Amino acid sequence: xxxxxxxxxASRPSGAPxxxxxxxxxxxxxxxxxxxxxxxxxxxxxxxxxRGRMDDAKSYAQPQMLDQVMQGGxxxxxxxxxxxxxxxxDKVRGGLGWQQxxxxxxxxxxxxxxxxxxxxxxxxxxxxxGVTAWMGLTQIIExxxxxxxxxxxxxxxxxxxxxxxxxxxxxxxxxxxxxxxKCDIVTREFGFDACVDYKADDFRARFKDAVPKGxxxxxxxxxxxxxDTVLQRMNAFGRxxxxxxxxxxxxxxAPMKEFRSVLINRLKVQGFIVSERMDLWPQxxxxxxxxxxxxxxxxxxxxxxxxxxxxxxxxxxxKGENVGKQVVKLI
Amino acid sequence: xxxxxxxxxASRPSGAPxxxxxxxxxxxxxxxxxxxxxxxxxxxxxxxxxRGRMDDAKSYAQPQMLDQVMQGGxxxxxxxxxxxxxxxxDKVRGGLGWQQxxxxxxxxxxxxxxxxxxxxxxxxxxxxxGVTAWMGLTQIIExxxxxxxxxxxxxxxxxxxxxxxxxxxxxxxxxxxxxxxKCDIVTREFGFDACVDYKADDFRARFKDAVPKGxxxxxxxxxxxxxDTVLQRMNAFGRxxxxxxxxxxxxxxAPMKEFRSVLINRLKVQGFIVSERMDLWPQxxxxxxxxxxxxxxxxxxxxxxxxxxxxxxxxxxxKGENVGKQVVKLI
Numbered sequence: 197x198x199x200x201x202x203x204x205x206a207s208r209p210s211g212a213p214x215x216x217x218x219x220x221x222x223x224x225x226x227x228x229x230x231x232x233x234x235x236x237x238x239x240x241x242x243x244x245x246x247r248g249r250m251d252d253a254k255s256y257a258q259p260q261m262l263d264q265v266m267q268g269g270x271x272x273x274x275x276x277x278x279x280x281x282x283x284x285x286d287k288v289r290g291g292l293g294w295q296q297x298x299x300x301x302x303x304x305x306x307x308x309x310x311x312x313x314x315x316x317x318x319x320x321x322x323x324x325x326g327v328t329a330w331m332g333l334t335q336i337i338e339x340x341x342x343x344x345x346x347x348x349x350x351x352x353x354x355x356x357x358x359x360x361x362x363x364x365x366x367x368x369x370x371x372x373x374x375x376x377x378k379c380d381i382v383t384r385e386f387g388f389d390a391c392v393d394y395k396a397d398d399f400r401a402r403f404k405d406a407v408p409k410g411x412x413x414x415x416x417x418x419x420x421x422x423x424d425t426v427l428q429r430m431n432a433f434g435r436x437x438x439x440x441x442x443x444x445x446x447x448x449x450a451p452m453k454e455f456r457s458v459l460i461n462r463l464k465v466q467g468f469i470v471s472e473r474m475d476l477w478p479q480x481x482x483x484x485x486x487x488x489x490x491x492x493x494x495x496x497x498x499x500x501x502x503x504x505x506x507x508x509x510x511x512x513x514x515k516g517e518n519v520g521k522q523v524v525k526l527i
Numbered sequence: 528x529x530x531x532x533x534x535x536x537a538s539r540p541s542g543a544p545x546x547x548x549x550x551x552x553x554x555x556x557x558x559x560x561x562x563x564x565x566x567x568x569x570x571x572x573x574x575x576x577x578r579g580r581m582d583d584a585k586s587y588a589q590p591q592m593l594d595q596v597m598q599g600g601x602x603x604x605x606x607x608x609x610x611x612x613x614x615x616x617d618k619v620r621g622g623l624g625w626q627q628x629x630x631x632x633x634x635x636x637x638x639x640x641x642x643x644x645x646x647x648x649x650x651x652x653x654x655x656x657g658v659t660a661w662m663g664l665t666q667i668i669e670x671x672x673x674x675x676x677x678x679x680x681x682x683x684x685x686x687x688x689x690x691x692x693x694x695x696x697x698x699x700x701x702x703x704x705x706x707x708x709k710c711d712i713v714t715r716e717f718g719f720d721a722c723v724d725y726k727a728d729d730f731r732a733r734f735k736d737a738v739p740k741g742x743x744x745x746x747x748x749x750x751x752x753x754x755d756t757v758l759q760r761m762n763a764f765g766r767x768x769x770x771x772x773x774x775x776x777x778x779x780x781a782p783m784k785e786f787r788s789v790l791i792n793r794l795k796v797q798g799f800i801v802s803e804r805m806d807l808w809p810q811x812x813x814x815x816x817x818x819x820x821x822x823x824x825x826x827x828x829x830x831x832x833x834x835x836x837x838x839x840x841x842x843x844x845x846k847g848e849n850v851g852k853q854v855v856k857l858i
Contacts, residue, residue: 419786438790451782455750458798459769465796467789 200225201503202265203294209250212446212514217250218266218507226299227276234276234299237292240503241269241319242510242522243353244417247445266294266506269324271308271315272526282307289318294506296526313488320353320521321495322484328470329357329415330480332437335473336466337413341366344407346426349417350391351378351496353521354439357484358415359388360493367413370406372422374516381519385494394422404429419443420450427454430461438467446514496520531556532834533596534625540581543777543845548581549597549838557630558607565607565630568623571834572600572650573841573853574684575748578776597625597837600655602639602646603857613638620649625837627857644819651684651852652826653815659801660688660746661811663768666804667797668744672697675738677757680748681722682709682827684852685770688815689746690719691824698744701737703753705847712850717825725753735760750774751781758785761792769798777845827851 199222206219228234246268249260260267270292274282279302282288288305292298308318320326339345345362349355350371359369359382371382371391382391390406392399403425410431416423419441430436443449458465487493498518500509506524513522530553537550559565577599580591591598601623605613610633613619619636623629639649651657670676676693680686681702690700690713702713702722713722721737723730734756741762747754750772761767774780789796818824829849831840837855844853 441787441790444787449787451784452786453782455783455786456772456775456780458796459772460798462798462800462803463796465789465794467791467793469793472793 198225198297199223200295200297202296203503203506204263205250205260205266207262208252209446213247213250213507213511215507215511220504225297228278228299231279231301231303232299233274233279233282233288233302233305234297235270235272235288235290235292235305236275236297237270237272237295237526239271239316239319239523239525240292240294240506241323242500242506242513242524243268243324244440244442244445244514246510247442247514265298267291268293269319270298271318277302287315289323294503294524296503310485313485316497316499316521316523316525317488317495319523320497321357321488321493322481324470325353325521326357326484327477327480328439329354330361330484331470331473331476332415332439332468333358333361333413334480335476336437336464336468337415337435339365339367339413342368343412344368344370344409344431345413345415346370346372346407346411347415347417348372348394348422348426349440349442349516350382350386350388351519352417353495355415355417356382356386356495356520357493360386360487361483362413363387363389364487364492368407368409370411372403372418372426378519381496385496387494394418394425400425410434413437415439417442419452424450424452424454427452427457430457430463432461434461434463436463436465438465442514498522500524502526529556529628530554531626531628533627534834534837535594536581536591536597538593539583540777544578544581544838544842546838546842551835556628559609559630562610562632562634563630564605564610564613564619564633564636565628566601566603566619566621566623566636567606567628568601568603568626568857570602570647570650570854570856571623571625571837572654573831573837573844573855574599574655575771575773575776575844577841578773578845596629598622599624600650601629602649608633618646620654625834625855627834641816644816647828647830647852647854647856648819648826650854651828652688652819652824653812655801656684656852657688657815658808658811659770660685660692661815662801662804662807663746663770663799664689664692664744665811666807667768667795667799668746668766670696670698670744673699674743675699675701675740675762676744676746677701677703677738677742678746678748679703679725679753679757680771680773680847681713681717681719682850683748684826686746686748687713687717687826687851688824691717691818692814693744694718694720695818695823699738699740701742703734703749703757709850712827716827725749725756731756741765744768746770748773750783755781755783755785758783758788761788761794763792765792765794767794767796769796773845829853831855833857
């Protein structure tokens, strides 16, 4: 009998998560009920937002329940079907969480038909992170050609896409990332005009040099002092899409000192969640898939091997140890 | 020969302004050139935004020049005209600054025709502060009936109008002000549903009690810890109109600790300046004047007597010593 390895939330972290917060269990592989399918996951997604759900605090999503399977996006293959919508062998994207197998109503999966594109891409550039990048850029920043667009965590799954979409719209794209290696990828591989290392002693001066015309659009993934530095360079009527504030996820985060820029520069600052505008996903994915197929849109993945590696990979993700999309390869 | 008393900016303040930053001079009353009028000011306006212009720093307006007349709004009477647009005796609103007399092109004045309304009201409820209240509320907060709208500095020239306009739209209006006296005016006279004293030890708890359904719209005049307290109670998709951040005008201000609310609650936060949408002034003033004439819109003024009193009245304004619109009566 095949068993299903699952990671449960064992306890809530105080500060940075540790391995003790997770518990690995084995349960029988589920059986499909009427209308359901059973999927064997090939890849599972690790994302910064999961840290927020580990707290028992008010947020945009319900907290992750204790002693339940960690939630998250997955891609895999249907191994049992009791629905006419999907058949055995179909590749699907779903949200089965940190486990090797899972079942759900067939309507909760999206069938993946993309030939020639790796399955894992549907968790990154052609999944939630890619659509997040598209949505914040097109719906909040609304960049015009010639404007300067800045994105923090620029080598990450979301950030890398933001800058490339901005470049495709004729913008000057500037990334912020941690360390010379990541900055190198952002400029040489993703094609940003510049990338500034926030760990450098002279970060503030370097950033100023990188945005000689100021900043019209900011796609914010980090918060804290990194965001403050960008806020000081915003142009009048700039737009800030607030996608994430990872610098504060393991604690209170640094308070913001430059909020007055919102008043001085009449900024529009808006938080958003990609799942609230499902109506826009098809339009986003059409553009993203076209750019991936033409080779215009580059992406990176950091792949952890085996379900056992998930907690350490997640802990590392929160420290910025990944480049591009962090996934766990299950088979 | 009649002389014109004028207050010049003598030096830039570091921190709170002092009397030494201003210098009183006397010059001849100006003479109108072609197309110009000379106006004797009856009232001059004192506003928090003037503090920002005293610094030599980037902001939305040019800094106030040293050794020049302090800029600001005025209402008065035309005493000489070389323009067909205005005649001697006309009452006008303009921006002649801290002086008893001034001249400018006639097109830079708005003729005041309102019978039965005191001239000073055109510096407050029917002037820049009133239109500011209208614009932030209607263009950014866009309140719907039944929503909760909060405004800080609620007894001030802008804040008092915000809450009354919100009430007129069927909202639950909650003010924040400093001290029991001001809160009393906000509720009993302006008709807000509640007003919370930010100086009270249990401000946070009291504020929570005042907004049992959370906050949908925030009209922010203060910033710092007052704003943080409101941000903690925002509902999903709340709107924040950033009109002023007076708590930081005399220094760096308290850093913001609750910015994550923007992400968690998908807030829209937007700074604005009333002078950038002159096209909306007629619509705003039509509503405001109608409500003043019907008695629905109440307002207060704090009147300093004589041009000599201007610096002290302005210094007091920044400490919250006024209630309602702060003006200086010149004759």
